[in-house]
Amino acid sequence: MRIAIDMDEVIADPLKKFIKLYHRDYGVPLDTLIDPGNEIYHHVPEHVNRKWFDYINEKGFFRDLELIEGSVEALKKLQEQHDVYIVSAAMEFRNSLEDKLDWLAEHFPFISWQNIVFCGNKIIDADVLIDDRIKNFNKFKGRTLLFSSPHNLLITDYERVDTWQQVLDKLYLQG
Structure with a gap:
């Protein structure tokens, strides 16, 4: 996948x-x-x-963000059997590009630069999209997993995941 x-x-x-x-x-x-x-x-x-x-919009804001718990281990596991891409609407915040690339290199060095997509609209071809914003699901044709964040907790129309363990469980147990 x-x-x-x-x-x-x-x-x-x-x-x-x-x-x-x-x-x-x-x-x-x-x-x-x-x-x-x-x-x-x-x-x-x-x-x-x-x-x-x-x-x-400040230079450096995105450079030292904390990790979401379990994300590194989960992405390593996913990458063992799947093609994993990081897809970020980074173009919205000009100063975020270098920060995000450096942050990914530090925390996810196993993800190749070739698997990092900085974009505006997330018009991507993938089997699964994991995102916290439902606007990114609008034209996506694959399976969507809504990653819980305070702003989306009242949304019920999408398959939801609260943790990275839940992502792994859904992708490996439900295929």
């Missing part, structure tokens, strides 16, 4: 970094328990809710 995997909120955790930066800049800790169905910027005062976009 050819498996396409999103980066942000699937293998990398930008939410934790935003919370840390927001606390640094405003002295206000954000609760890491975010209401289901809301984006993180819904949890900050309106006059600073665009700060999220300032942070993600």
Whole structure:
């Protein structure tokens, strides 16, 4: 199988970094328990809710994100039997390209640069797409796995996975 995997909120955790930066800049800790169905910027005062976009457009924001638990081990296992591709809509954030490439090289050195796709729209040919954003499933013809993130917890129309172990279970047990 050819498996396409999103980066942000699937293998990398930008939410934790935003919370840390927001606390640094405003002295206000954000609760890491975010209401289901809301984006993180819904949890900050309106006059600073665009700060999220300032942070993600800064050079270096994507370079030191924390890993989503279990992602490295799961991708190694998937790669043993499948073609694994990282597919990120990185073109939306110009400064993210180098950061994301360096981050992937550090944490996923077993994924070849030839299997990394930085794009705008995720119009890709794969058997499976694992993503946290349903907009990326719109024209996808294969199997979709919605990786849980606070913003998508109220969405029920897609096959959902909460952890990387669940991804492995679904792909290996259900084929």
